Amino acid sequence: MNRKKDIAIKCLKAAFIGLVLLLLYAPIVLLAAYSFIGTDQIGTSGEFSFVHYQTLFSEPKILTMIGNTLLLALLAATLSTILGTAGALGIYYSKKRTKTVINGVSQIPIINAEIVTALALAITFVAVGLGKSYFTMLIGHMVICTPFVVLSVMPKLKQMDNSLYEAALDLGASPAKALLKIVLPQIIPGVISGFMLAITLSLDDYIVTFYTRPSGFDTISTYVFNATMKGNAHTAEVLSSFWALTTIIFVLILATVLAANLTGRRKKEAKK
Numbered sequence: 001m002n003r004k005k006d007i008a009i010k011c012l013k014a015a016f017i018g019l020v021l022l023l024l025y026a027p028i029v030l031l032a033a034y035s036f037i038g039t040d041q042i043g044t045s046g047e048f049s050f051v052h053y054q055t056l057f058s059e060p061k062i063l064t065m066i067g068n069t070l071l072l073a074l075l076a077a078t079l080s081t082i083l084g085t086a087g088a089l090g091i092y093y094s095k096k097r098t099k100t101v102i103n104g105v106s107q108i109p110i111i112n113a114e115i116v117t118a119l120a121l122a123i124t125f126v127a128v129g130l131g132k133s134y135f136t137m138l139i140g141h142m143v144i145c146t147p148f149v150v151l152s153v154m155p156k157l158k159q160m161d162n163s164l165y166e167a168a169l170d171l172g173a174s175p176a177k178a179l180l181k182i183v184l185p186q187i188i189p190g191v192i193s194g195f196m197l198a199i200t201l202s203l204d205d206y207i208v209t210f211y212t213r214p215s216g217f218d219t220i221s222t223y224v225f226n227a228t229m230k231g232n233a234h235t236a237e238v239l240s241s242f243w244a245l246t247t248i249i250f251v252l253i254l255a256t257v258l259a260a261n262l263t264g265r266r267k268k269e270a271k272k
Contacts, residue, residue, distance in 0.1 A: 028250050035243040040236045055241035062241060069203060069219040076141035077198035083142065084149025084198075085191050089183070091150070092157045110147045117144060118211040125212070132214050140212040141202045148201060149194030156190030157183075220245075 034042050038049030056062055091102050109117050121140050130136055160183065168178035184191075206221040213222065224242065227235035 032247040052244040073202035080145035088153035140208040145198035152194035153190040156187040160186040
């Protein structure tokens with residue numbers, strides 16, 4: 001009886017996990033399937049074709065948007081990682097009361113609705129006399145990315161061995177050298193996680209970008225939203241080419257995750 005009950009519970013768990021995965025990945029699989037069909041509308045039939053991939057890699061406007069999005073994400077993620085790591089170190093080594101206050105303030109952009117953050121940034125830039133520019137857009141992305149870097153680095157700081165840092169100071173190392181040689185190597189996984197998370201947030205962002213971007217500057221998110229609202233034959237062709245981009249990104253991420261898992265398993269087996 002207990003065995004049957006255990007089997008039933010396992011089946012229910014497997015079914016629930018399968019349903020969640022289906023809901024998460026069904027839209028992506030659908031886009032991937034239609035990226036190989038020569039139609040501009042999902043739900044319509046067409047022949048097998050690479051036309052969407054050809055458009056993706058031949059349309060100058062699309063390539064410019066992809067370049068804008070990637071460059072902005074890399075800049076915002078790099079600067080946010082530097083600032084977030086420094087902020088996490090400052091919070092960790094501060095006194096208890098100061099740590100609590102600063103940690104709470106750093107999480108405001110996470111708790112706030114993104115529209116609130118975007119409007120606050122837009123009003124602030126107007127108040128200080130800054131017009132919309134690449135600089136204001138970069139600052140906006142850093143505001144939403146930096147708190148997540150702090151959250152990624154803080155757990156690694158709490159897990160590290162503080163005695164090593166103190167020992168380095170006792171042996172004559174300067175605080176800066178002890179930081180670079182002792183602390184950073186211990187928290188580097190958190191720094192990398194924060195960097196990747198910051199890139200993801202920047203690539204995905206629409207609201208902050210919309211309120212802070214200069215006129216004529218488009219990222220993938222802003223173009224897709226605006227084109228969807230307007231809708232014409234040319235934009236339909238461009239939008240359908242993003243199905244191909246979605247497929248490429250999904251395959252690259254899947255390959256990276258599988259490679260990372262395989263590498264991790266091999267390392268564990270090698271240790272055994």
